[in-house]
Amino acid sequence: MEPDAIKKAVGDGLLSFPVTHFDSDNKFDEAAYRKHVDWLAGFKASALFAAGGTGEFFSLNPAEVPLVVRAAKNAAGKTPIISGTGYGTSLAVEIARSAERAGADGLLLLPPYLMFSEQAGLVAHVKAVCKAVGIGVIVYNRDNAILSADSLAQLCDECPNLIGFKDGVGDVDRVIEITTKIGDRLVYVGGMPTHEVYAQAYFAAGVTTYSSAVFNFVPELAQRFYQALRNGDQKTVDRILKDFFFPFVALRNRRRGYAVSIIKAGLKVIGRDPGSVRAPLTDLTDEEIAVLETIVAAADTANLTLEPA
Numbered sequence: 288m289e290p291d292a293i294k295k296a297v298g299d300g301l302l303s304f305p306v307t308h309f310d311s312d313n314k315f316d317e318a319a320y321r322k323h324v325d326w327l328a329g330f331k332a333s334a335l336f337a338a339g340g341t342g343e344f345f346s347l348n349p350a351e352v353p354l355v356v357r358a359a360k361n362a363a364g365k366t367p368i369i370s371g372t373g374y375g376t377s378l379a380v381e382i383a384r385s386a387e388r389a390g391a392d393g394l395l396l397l398p399p400y401l402m403f404s405e406q407a408g409l410v411a412h413v414k415a416v417c418k419a420v421g422i423g424v425i426v427y428n429r430d431n432a433i434l435s436a437d438s439l440a441q442l443c444d445e446c447p448n449l450i451g452f453k454d455g456v457g458d459v460d461r462v463i464e465i466t467t468k469i470g471d472r473l474v475y476v477g478g479m480p481t482h483e484v485y486a487q488a489y490f491a492a493g494v495t496t497y498s499s500a501v502f503n504f505v506p507e508l509a510q511r512f513y514q515a516l517r518n519g520d521q522k523t524v525d526r527i528l529k530d531f532f533f534p535f536v537a538l539r540n541r542r543r544g545y546a547v548s549i550i551k552a553g554l555k556v557i558g559r560d561p562g563s564v565r566a567p568l569t570d571l572t573d574e575e576i577a578v579l580e581t582i583v584a585a586a587d588t589a590n591l592t593l594e595p596a
Contacts, residue, residue: 373397425451
């Protein structure tokens with residue numbers, strides 16, 4: 288897709304990150320992954336992020352990323368596929384190019400490995416990835432890659448295919464500064480872990496779309512919550528937060544890395560087992576999966592889900 292087209296698609300509705308399926312030997316299970324992406328594509332996500340954070344980008348080797356992207360493209364129908372890329376600049380460029388060749392419609396540039404850098408270095412990093420490809424790039428503002436409004440303005444001037452800004456920091460004041468200064472030059476995406484609990488504050492800051500991890504296993508619920516936010520249906524928003532998201536987040540916060548592990552566990556709960564997470568992450572315990580089963584069942588009993596479109 289042309290950068291402007293993927294920019295529009297990203298801004299049109301709810302987004303999600305499919306988990307990456309692994310078999311019993313912890314190898315990429317393409318058949319199971321394609322089946323999952325095909326299922327998710329039926330719930331009208333505006334775009335899906337293949338090999339993203341929830342897709343365990345950090346545990347994939349560079350040769351696996353284009354395999355995941357190509358599988359997603361083959362299964363997603365008309366739903367755009369955005370690939371993760373990241374690590375140091377040379378490796379991020381290499382992965383970006385391989386994802387583009389595999390058919391990715393856009394890229395999400397995750398933070399570089401480990402190092403904290405000055406703004407000039409971060410600008411050079413983002414610019415190098417943008418210049419290496421023709422598809423649109425969304426930069427993920429998170430952890431050790433926090434760009435200032437001035438840095439983003441410079442990148443917007445120098446990189447026509449920089450089309451989006453995703454925030455995973457939670458500094459709403461900074462987000463307001465960026466959206467005010469940059470305006471509609473970029474599309475803005477919420478990217479906090481379980482972003483639904485932050486979404487109302489981000490909507491007020493002008494960030495009206497986000498990536499939903501729980502879309503992986505409760506896509507109807509994720510869409511209903513998103514539509515309630517967009518429509519100002521505060522009663523439904525509050526109900527879903529109370530009955531599903533707050534208990535879900537409490538369970539997620541029990542262990543480090545559970546922001547990803549709990550999504551794979553959710554798929555196990557609904558009978559769509561994607562395999563285990565790769566080390567260094569750990570799976571939920573049997574007791575924790577039982578708690579998650581209760582949370583999902585309570586949401587279903589409360590009639591919080593919708594039929595797929």
